[in-house]
Amino acid sequence: MALVGFLAVAAFYLIAEHRAxxxxxxxxxxxxxxxLLHVFMHGRHGGHGNQSIQPSSGWRQPPHEH
Structure with a gap:
């Protein structure tokens, strides 16, 4: 606990003195x-382009369910 408190005080003073x-x-x-955001966010939906075109590898998206 003492180390965490010391690190918090040190971080406060470093940020206060070097804010500029x-x-x-x-x-x-x-x-x-x-x-980084571009890489991680586009990984969810497959990238740019028209989503109705299926890749040539034969992979198909599963049907959307509610």
Whole structure:
């Protein structure tokens, strides 16, 4: 518990003293997160393009159920 408290206080002071430096990097970090979000979010629905066209491998999507 003491270590967690110490780390919380240290994090508070680091953020408080270096806020200008951290906020200066924020736009760049958001821009760099775009490729990661693109990769992980497109993995759910199969990527770009028309979804009605089936891949040539013969794979078929299961029917949608409610």
């Amino acid at each position: 430096h951290l906020l200066g990097w924020l736009p760049l970090l958001i821009f760099l997160a775009c490729p």
